[in-house]
Amino acid sequence: xxxxxxxxxxxxxxxxxxxxxxxxxxxxxxxxxxxxxxxxxxxxxxxxxxxxxxxxxxxxxxxxxxxxxxxxxxxxxxxxxxxxxxxxxxxxxxxxxxxxxxx
Amino acid sequence: xxxxxxxxxxxxxxxxxxxxxxxxxxxxxxxxxxxxxxxxxxxxxxxxxxxxxxxxxxxxxxxxxxxxxxxxxxxxxxxxxxxxxxxxxxxxxxxxxxxxxxxxxxxxxxxxxxxxxxxxxxxxxxxxxxxxxxxxxxxxxxxxxxxxxxxxxxxxxxxxxxxxxxxxxxxxxxxxxxxxxxxxxxxxxxxxxxxxxxxxxxxxxxxxxxxxxxxxxxxxxxxxxxxxxxxxxxxxxxxxxxxxxxxxxxxxxxxxxxxxxxxxxxxxxxxxxxx
Numbered sequence: 603x604x605x606x607x608x609x610x611x612x613x614x615x616x617x618x619x620x621x622x623x624x625x626x627x628x629x630x631x632x633x634x635x636x637x638x639x640x641x642x643x644x645x646x647x648x649x650x651x652x653x654x655x656x657x658x659x660x661x662x663x664x665x666x667x668x669x670x671x672x673x674x675x676x677x678x679x680x681x682x683x684x685x686x687x688x689x690x691x692x693x694x695x696x697x698x699x700x701x702x703x704x705x
Numbered sequence: 706x707x708x709x710x711x712x713x714x715x716x717x718x719x720x721x722x723x724x725x726x727x728x729x730x731x732x733x734x735x736x737x738x739x740x741x742x743x744x745x746x747x748x749x750x751x752x753x754x755x756x757x758x759x760x761x762x763x764x765x766x767x768x769x770x771x772x773x774x775x776x777x778x779x780x781x782x783x784x785x786x787x788x789x790x791x792x793x794x795x796x797x798x799x800x801x802x803x804x805x806x807x808x809x810x811x812x813x814x815x816x817x818x819x820x821x822x823x824x825x826x827x828x829x830x831x832x833x834x835x836x837x838x839x840x841x842x843x844x845x846x847x848x849x850x851x852x853x854x855x856x857x858x859x860x861x862x863x864x865x866x867x868x869x870x871x872x873x874x875x876x877x878x879x880x881x882x883x884x885x886x887x888x889x890x891x892x893x894x895x896x897x898x899x900x901x902x903x904x905x906x907x908x909x910x911x912x913x914x915x916x917x918x919x920x921x922x923x924x925x926x927x928x929x930x931x932x933x934x935x936x937x938x939x940x941x942x943x944x945x946x947x948x949x950x951x952x953x954x955x956x957x958x959x960x961x962x963x964x965x966x967x968x969x970x971x972x973x974x975x976x977x978x979x980x
Binding site: 631649650651652653654655656657659660661662663664665 | 717772773776777779780793794795796797799810814818834865877902905909910919921951954958960961962
């Protein structure tokens with residue numbers, strides 16, 4: 603990937619796609635965009651892992667068939683949730699929100 | 706093909722050229738290749754089954770460091786291909802036993818893949834997450850009545866207070882859920898297709914906030930600016946909610962190949978409307 607520039611959502615021409623990967627932007631209560639990270643010299647914008655795994659583990663084309671190594675029966679999502687929860691449950695890391703239902 | 710290697714597939718497109726991946730490191734640092742069959746191409750890398758075979762994957766997917774490394778590479782390769790035209794991302798950890806098997810799958814599912822590619826051509830996936838503060842502290846839904854009026858003792862007062870708390874929380878949840886639904890419908894209007902993924906667990910997001918919408922929207926490229934503007938407007942319309950736009954994404958949430966595709970796991974709903 604040769605591009606290094608981030609493109610704000612919806613700006614400029616995007617043919618066939620603007621480069622650089624998803625750009626997070628937060629619209630806070632003030633309605634002002636707070637977090638479209640500035641264009642980074644790095645090759646790609648660091649995407650939040652949770653957003654990436656959301657898509658990589660539960661999206662994409664699923665090929666189920668004998669040619670695929672038989673991991674189809676592994677619930678990738680629950681596997682990754684276990685890994686992620688383990689990682690955020692380490693001492694010093696932020697714990698789960700006790701009051702909230704896990705939804 | 707040696708018995709101890711497998712073929713990791715990243716994405717499928719009408720056509721792929723090896724030079725697209727010259728600057729991209731594949732899984733385990735191995736090169737990304739293009740294989741073609743049935744009028745389609747796939748980006749693949751040869752991987753060692755010692756690390757990417759069934760047993761190894763079960764173990765390695767539990768290792769967050771490993772998972773993140775592989776996920777980011779998978780995504781980078783898909784992005785590299787997407788620079789050149791529409792792609793169908795494969796779910797993480799799609800591994801074939803050989804190039805021949807991978808090619809055979811392309812040829813066998815040619816029409817399904819082609820139809821799925823047509824659906825995403827000229828369109829981009831955007832993500833919109835809507836979060837609220839924990840309902841118990843949402844303004845306008847006061848904590849329980851602490852006066853303890855009525856009842857016959859401290860136990861009854863406690864129960865009454867608790868009931869009031871729970872009712873306030875339920876009301877807050879309902880209000881926020883209704884707002885999230887309105888936001889989703891407003892964005893769906895601007896999209897060719899939408900998909901409400903299961904909200905992310907607060908344990909994973911690291912935010913105590915309550916995620917009420919984790920939507921994916923497939924938007925025509927000419928509509929992307931309008932979509933981002935609409936998200937911005939909604940942020941102003943619902944100041945009590947946090948609205949987050951992510952993207953553009955390769956069409957992870959809309960790379961649906963019919964027939965054998967079990968669809969995304971979880972409780973999300975996919976809506977597609979012909980527009």
